[in-house]
Amino acid sequence: MKILLINPPSENELLGNNPSIIEEERGYNPPLGILYIAGYLERHTDFHVEVLDTQAEEIGYDRLGSIIRSKLPDVVGITTMTFTLIDVIKVVDLVKSVCPHTRVVLGGPHVHIYPEETITLPGVDFLVLGEGEISFKELAENIDNKTRLKSIPGLVFQENGRVINTGSRPLNDDLDSLPFPARHLTPIQKYRSLMAKRTPITTMFTSRGCPYRCTFCDRPHLGKSFRARSALNVVDEMEACVKLGIREFLIYDDTFTIDRQRVIDVCNEITRRRLNIGWDIRARVNNIDRELLKKLKEANCERIHYGVESGNPEILRILNKGITVDRVRTTFKETKDAGISVLAYFMIGCPKETRKEIMETIAFARELKPDFAHITIFTPFPATEIYKTGLKDGIIKHDFWKEFARNPKKGFQPPCWQEHFTREEIQELLVYAYKSFYTRPSYILKRLTHIRSPGEFIRMARAGLKVFGMRS
Known part of the structure; x- marks a missing residue:
C-alpha cells in the first residue's frame, strides 16, 4: 500500500487580522503531526510512506495535482486545522480529481471538534480523531473492512449515508513508545x-x-x-x-x-x-x-x-x-x-x-x-470556554465556527x-x-x-x- 501524507499549502489560510511579523510561527516548520504518523507506520507496517510538505517545498496548486498523480497513492492523509480548512478541501478535490479511487483521511484538531461536519464534506472518506498514530495504522490495515473498522476507536466514516463515529481512543500515556517523527522524509534543509x-x-x-x-x-x-x-x-x-x-x-x-x-x-x-x-x-x-x-x-x-x-x-x-x-x-x-x-x-x-x-x-x-x-x-477559537461564553452572552451572534466547518467558503473572516x-x-x-x-x-x-x-x-x-x- 502507498500512503502519502500531505501538509497542505497555506494560500487560503485564515490569518484573520493578525499580520505575520514574528515568523517563527509562520515560517517553514516540520509538520510534526503527520511525521509522527509516518514514523509509526514505518516502524509497524510494510507500507510505502511518503510525506509531501507543500509549504517547505513551495509547491502550489498548479503543480500539486501532477505530483499526486505521479505517486498514485492508495491513501492520502492530510493534517487539518480550522484555519487551514479551505486549503485542505482544495487538496481533497485535487486528490479525487486525479486519483478518484484514493482514500482521503483527515486528522487534526479541527476534525476532533467537528467530526459530523467534516466527514460529510465532499471527497472525505475517513477521519482520525485525537492522537492519530495507532488509529491511522489500524485504519490503513483494515481500510476495506468496515465491519472491522467499527471496532477501532478513533475513527469516523460513513456507511450507507449514516455517520459512524467509533469514539475517541484513550490517550497514550507511554509517549516513549512512539518512534521519532520521520524527519528524513522531509526537505530538512528548508526549515x-x-x-x-x-x-x-x-x-x-x-x-x-x-x-x-x-x-x-x-x-x-x-x-x-x-x-x-x-x-x-x-x-x-x-x-x-x-x-x-x-x-x-x-x-x-x-x-x-x-x-x-x-x-x-x-x-x-x-x-x-x-x-x-x-x-x-x-x-x-x-x-x-x-x-x-x-x-x-x-x-x-x-x-x-x-x-x-x-x-x-x-x-x-x-x-x-x-x-x-x-x-x-x-x-x-x-x-x-x-x-x-x-x-x-x-x-x-x-x-x-x-x-x-x-x-x-x-x-x-x-x-x-x-x-x-x-x-x-x-x-475566540472553537471549543474554547470564551467562545462558548460569547455565544451564551450574545457577544458572538451565531456559531461562526460551526457554520464554517459545515460550509467552508473562501473569504471567511475569523470573528x-x-x-x-x-x-x-x-x-x-x-x-x-x-x-x-x-x-x-x-x-x-x-x-x-x-x-x-x-x-x-x-x-x-x-x-x-x-x-x-x-x-x-
Missing part, C-alpha cells in the same frame, strides 16, 4: 526561523496535554492530562537530529516546565552528552525560577517564550491565566539575568477590554523589553470580540501596538548589535520592513 541562530531548525514535542485552564485556549484532541516523555528519550531525539545536521530546536510543548525535575534531567543529559545545540522552550512565568534558568542556560537553552497576554490584572483574571503582572516582571528580569532571550505573547481586544486596558498592555510590553513581542488580536471595538478599530490598535514596540530607536539599535550574519540581517530587515509598512 528555518527568523529568530534561530542556526539553520536548519526543527520543532519537537516532548509532552502532550496541558493541565492549565486558560479560557481562550483548548486542544481537545490532546486532552488536559499532562503526559511527558522521559528526559533520555527527549535527548535521544535531539541527538538523532544532530546526526541529520539539525542543531536548532523549537520545543513546541504548551508548557515545557510543568515537571521541574524532568527539565533538570533534560538539561543534565544535554550537558553530559556535550551536544552542540541551541533550543527554545515555552514556559509559564509562575513555574520557573533562578535555579531552573541556570540549568537551562548551562544546557544552551537560548530563548524562552512566555504567554503574558495582558498587562491588566482584571483581563488576566478573565482569561484565567493564573499569573500576576508582578510575577511577569520578576520572571522576565530573572530570565534576562540568566542570559536567556525572551519572546512575549500579548493579545488585544479581549473580553471586557477597553482602550484603557489595551494601552496598559502596550505599555507593559515596552516596560518588559522582551527581545521579541508577538501581538495578536484576540480571536474578533466586538464588545467595545469594531474590527477596524482593533486593527488600528494592533498596528499601533506593533509600531510602538518595534520602531523604538533603542530596540532597533539593540537588534542591530546582536546580528551575527548577513542572512540574519536580511531576515531581520524584512521583518522590520513589515512593521514599518503595516497599515490598519
